[in-house]
Every structure is written in C-alpha cells, then in structure tokens.
Amino acid sequence: MERHFVQELEELKERLLWMGSLAERAVHRSVQSLLGSDAALAQQVVEEESAINQMQIEIDDRVLQLLALQQLMATDLRFVLAVSRINADLERIGDQAVNIAQSALRVVQHPRVRPYIDLPRMSQAAEQMVRDSLNALVNKDTELARSVMLRDDHVDHLRDQVFRELLTYMMENSSVVFPAFELILVAKNLERIADHATNIAEDVIYMVAGRDVRHHALARR
Amino acid sequence: MERHFVQELEELKERLLWMGSLAERAVHRSVQSLLGSDAALAQQVVEEESAINQMQIEIDDRVLQLLALQQLMATDLRFVLAVSRINADLERIGDQAVNIAQSALRVVQHPRVRPYIDLPRMSQAAEQMVRDSLNALVNKDTELARSVMLRDDHVDHLRDQVFRELLTYMMENSSVVFPAFELILVAKNLERIADHATNIAEDVIYMVAGRDVRHHALARR
Numbered sequence: 001m002e003r004h005f006v007q008e009l010e011e012l013k014e015r016l017l018w019m020g021s022l023a024e025r026a027v028h029r030s031v032q033s034l035l036g037s038d039a040a041l042a043q044q045v046v047e048e049e050s051a052i053n054q055m056q057i058e059i060d061d062r063v064l065q066l067l068a069l070q071q072l073m074a075t076d077l078r079f080v081l082a083v084s085r086i087n088a089d090l091e092r093i094g095d096q097a098v099n100i101a102q103s104a105l106r107v108v109q110h111p112r113v114r115p116y117i118d119l120p121r122m123s124q125a126a127e128q129m130v131r132d133s134l135n136a137l138v139n140k141d142t143e144l145a146r147s148v149m150l151r152d153d154h155v156d157h158l159r160d161q162v163f164r165e166l167l168t169y170m171m172e173n174s175s176v177v178f179p180a181f182e183l184i185l186v187a188k189n190l191e192r193i194a195d196h197a198t199n200i201a202e203d204v205i206y207m208v209a210g211r212d213v214r215h216h217a218l219a220r221r
Numbered sequence: 222m223e224r225h226f227v228q229e230l231e232e233l234k235e236r237l238l239w240m241g242s243l244a245e246r247a248v249h250r251s252v253q254s255l256l257g258s259d260a261a262l263a264q265q266v267v268e269e270e271s272a273i274n275q276m277q278i279e280i281d282d283r284v285l286q287l288l289a290l291q292q293l294m295a296t297d298l299r300f301v302l303a304v305s306r307i308n309a310d311l312e313r314i315g316d317q318a319v320n321i322a323q324s325a326l327r328v329v330q331h332p333r334v335r336p337y338i339d340l341p342r343m344s345q346a347a348e349q350m351v352r353d354s355l356n357a358l359v360n361k362d363t364e365l366a367r368s369v370m371l372r373d374d375h376v377d378h379l380r381d382q383v384f385r386e387l388l389t390y391m392m393e394n395s396s397v398v399f400p401a402f403e404l405i406l407v408a409k410n411l412e413r414i415a416d417h418a419t420n421i422a423e424d425v426i427y428m429v430a431g432r433d434v435r436h437h438a439l440a441r442r
Contacts, residue, residue: 053436060433064298071292077285084302085309167402171395177388188409212281215274 005070009079012062016083016090019055020134023090026052026097027130027193031123034104034186035116042108045101052094059087074210082207086137089196089203093130096189096196103182103189110179118165119183119190122158125151126190129197136204148201149213155194162187226291230300233283237304237311240276241355244311247273247318248351248414252344255325255407256337263329266322273315280308295431303428307358310417310424314351317410317417324403324410331400339386340404340411343379346372347411350418357425369422370434376415383408 026045033042063084066072072080129148136145166180166187205213247266254263284305287293293301350369357366387401387408426434 050436057433057435064302067288067293067302068295068298072288074289077289081285081288081305084305088306088309163402167398170391171398174392174395177392181384181388184405212278214278215271 008062008066009076012059012066012080012083015055015059015062016087017134017138019052019059019087019090020130020137022048022052022055023093023097024127024130024134026094027100027123027127030097030100030104031120031127031190033101034107035120037104037108037112039105039108042101042104046098046105049094049098052091056087056091060084063087078207078210082203085203086200089199093193093196096193099189100186103186107179107182110182113176113179113183114169116183118158118162119187122155122162122187122190125155125158126194126197129155129194130200133197133200133204136201137207140204140208142205142208145201145204145208149198152194152198155191159187159191229283229287230297233280233287233301233304236276236280236283237308238355238359240273240280240308240311241351241358243269243273243276244314244318245348245351245355247315248321248344248348251318251321251325252341252348252411254322255328256341258325258329258333260326260329263322263325267319267326270315270319273312277308277312281305284308299428299431303424306424307421310420314414314417317414320410321407324407328400328403331403334397334400334404335390337404339379339383340408343376343383343408343411346376346379347415347418350376350415351421354418354421354425357422358428361425361429363426363429366422366425366429370419373415373419376412380408380412 026048029041030045032038033045063080066080070076129151132144133148135141136148163184166184170177170180202212202214205211247269250262251266253259254266284301287301291297350372353365354369356362357369384405387405391398391401423433423435426432
C-alpha cells in the first residue's frame with residue numbers, strides 16, 4: 001500500500017515532466033517557425049496542442065485521485081498541489097506557443113519586415129526560463145528556481161525594447177504596421193511564457209521549502 | 222468536528238467571494254480611470270493590488286489546511302481544488318487591472334487620441350463575464366457558467382475590432398502610435414480578464430457537475 005502510493009507520486013511527477021517537455025518543444029518550434037518563415041512547422045505546433053490539453057486533464061485526474069484516496073503528509077500534499085498548479089501553467093505555455101505559431105502563419109503572408117534583432121534574444125531567454133524551471137523541479141533546486149524568478153525582469157526589459165523598436169518602425173513606415181503588429185503580439189506571448197516559468201519556479205520553492213514566495217511573501221514573514 | 226469542517230468550507234467560500242469582489246472592483250475602477258482620464262483613481266488601483274495578493278496567500282493556506290486535516294469526500298475535494306484554481310485566476314484578474322491602471326497613467330500624458338468606441342463595450346462584456354462567473358459560483362449555476370464560456374468568443378471578436386480600428390488609426394497618423402498602442406495593450410488585458418472568467422466558469426462546472434469541460438473534454442467523453 002505504502003509502496004503503491006510512492007509509485008503513484010513518482011508517476012505523477014513523470015507525467016508532469018513529460019507534459020513540460022511537450023510545452024517546451026511547442027514553444028521552441030513555434031519560435032523557429034516564425035524566425036524561419038516555416039508555415040508547415042507552425043501548422044504542426046497548432047495540431048499538437050490537443051496532446052498537451054489531454055495530458056493536462058490526465059494529470060488533474062491523477063491529482064484528484066491521489067487526494068481522494070490518500071491522507072497525505074504535509075510535504076506530499078504540497079507536492080501534489082504544486083503539480084496541480086504547474087500543470088495549469090504548462091498548459092498555458094502550450095497555448096502561448098499556439099498563438100505564436102498562428103502569428104507565424106499570418107506573418108509569412110507579408111514581406112519580411114526586418115531582421116528580428118531582439119525577438120530571438122527574448123525567445124531564448126524565455127525558453128531557458130521554462131527549461132530551468134523544470135530542471136529546478138526535477139532536482140528540487142531552489143537556487144535555480146530563484147534564478148528563474150530573477151530573470152523575469154530581464155525578459156520584460158527585452159519586451160520593452162522590442163516594443164520600442166517595432167513602434168518606431170511603424171511610425172517611419174506605415175506599410176509595415178500590420179506585420180510589425182504581429183511581432184508585437186509574439187513579444188507579448190513570450191512575456192507570458194516567462195511569467196508562467198516564473199510561476200513554476202515559485203511553486204518549486206513552495207514545494208521544496210514550504211514557503212510561499214509569491215508577491216515576495218517571504219519578505220513579509 | 223463535522224460541523225467545524227462544514228463551517229471551514231463555508232468560510233473558504235466567503236473569503237473567495239470577497240477576493241472576487243476585490244478583483245471585480247479593481248477591473249471596473251481601472252477601466253473607469255482610463256476612460257475618465259483619472260490618474261488618482263488609477264493610482265488607487267495600483268495601491269490596492271497588495272490586498273488582493275495577500276488574500277490569495279490566505280486562501281491558499283486555508284486550502285492546504287483543509288486538505289491536510291480532513292479526509293474529504295469527492296464533492297468537497299472538487300470544491301476545494303476548484304477554489305484553489307479560481308483563487309489563482311482572481312489574482313491574475315487583479316494583475317490585469319493593475320496593468321490597465323498603469324496604461325491609464327501613461328495615456329493621460331498624451332492628448333486624447335479619439336473616443337474609445339469599442340473599448341468600453343469590450344470592457345463591459347469582460348466585466349460582466351467576471352461578475353457572472355462569480356454569480357455562477359455562488360448559486361452553483363452551471364447554465365450561467367456555460368453562458369460565460371460562450372461569451373468569450375464575443376470578447377475576442379471585440380478585441381479584433383479594437384485592434385483593427387487602432388491600427389488603421391496608427392497608419393493614418395503616425396503621431397498617435399504611442400497612445401494608440403497603450404489602448405491596444407488595454408484590449409489585450411481585457412481579453413485576458415475574459416479568459417480568466419472563462420476558466421472560473423469551467424471550474425464551476427467541474428465543481429458542480431464533476432465534469433471537466435476544459436478543451437471541450439465533455440465532447441470527447
């Protein structure tokens with residue numbers, strides 16, 4: 001019985017990591033499809049969303065069953081609640097990847113506006129945050145989780161830079177307003193992906209250290 | 222013991238509704254501050270965010286304690302898990318209201334670009350979705366919850382209209398690019414508020430009917 005339960009927790013973690021790798025891959029490929037003007041790849045990202053959605057429901061079912069059948073210790077309870085929240089964040093990262101892929105599909109219909117100077121840097125930073133938040137989860141590494149949280153400001157800074165660059169470009173040349181606007185939407189999507197990675201990092205700390213670091217709750221305690 | 226537990230569930234619900242009313246008020250006032258060019262009101266919305274954040278942590282603590290101390294029946298378990306998810310959505314609605322208030326603070330520094338034709342309609346629709354999702358929660362009204370879910374498309378449609386309008390305006394007159402862009406960001410924020418209301422409505426159905434209606438899971442079953 002005890003062993004069965006340990007195994008269920010381990011399986012839950014493995015499924016969540018699998019979900020994480022799907023979300024991570026979707027983000028990477030959506031950005032690749034945009035930068036490489038690859039409509040076929042963008043289409044694949046859109047089509048693979050349903051696998052992520054299905055996985056989310058499966059993981060939530062496992063969470064519910066674990067909570068219903070087991071009287072969990074505080075540590076395991078925090079783990080299961082963290083999984084439930086991280087699951088939601090991963091699904092929303094998948095949604096953002098689909099939005100980027102859909103922007104890519106619209107952007108390829110316009111002449112290429114300019115080399116996307118800061119967008120690739122921004123996407124690299126956001127992708128690395130997602131990867132590291134999942135690594136922090138696997139290794140219960142609160143230091144890595146903290147470094148993810150700190151990097152959120154950097155991504156916001158890059159986003160402002162991308163906005164300024166594209167708006168200036170739009171002012172100079174009104175014919176690029178529509179394609180440039182798509183890139184602004186992509187920057188917003190990447191910002192949200194970084195936000196979700198930050199949420200995951202906060203949940204890792206909550207899970208490992210039993211402390212709530214959202215809203216700098218730590219500072220208040 | 223039994224009675225104590227029923228009371229704790231009731232308190233949890235009351236705190237969540239209080240949190241909901243704070244989030245709802247923040248959205249309403251942030252939009253008012255934008256439409257009325259009221260910097261003082263916008264500033265208030267920014268300052269009152271911490272109350273919402275603190276409430277989120279309090280509610281999550283209550284959820285954890287309930288799960289730790291009680292072996293819950295399936296219905297109560299679904300309720301507690303739904304509260305935990307709705308709590309996160311309400312906090313993010315509060316975040317979006319703060320973003321709108323911050324846009325309002327920047328917009329007042331520019332000459333008014335034009336009457337905001339579709340933005341008030343969009344904000345009314347989004348606010349009504351938040352209100353109705355909470356009413357659905359109070360009254361366990363799955364019909365109302367479903368109507369909230371259906372209205373999400375309408376808000377997306379209004380958002381596209383606002384985008385088109387503002388982009389056309391930017392193309393015609395490059396001097397309005399920056400203030401018009403702020404209004405685009407506000408439309409994005411309202412879109413997200415409507416998304417969160419939709420999430421809440423889905424959780425209400427999950428809670429009441431025990432069915433997962435995310436990603437049209439219902440259709441697949």
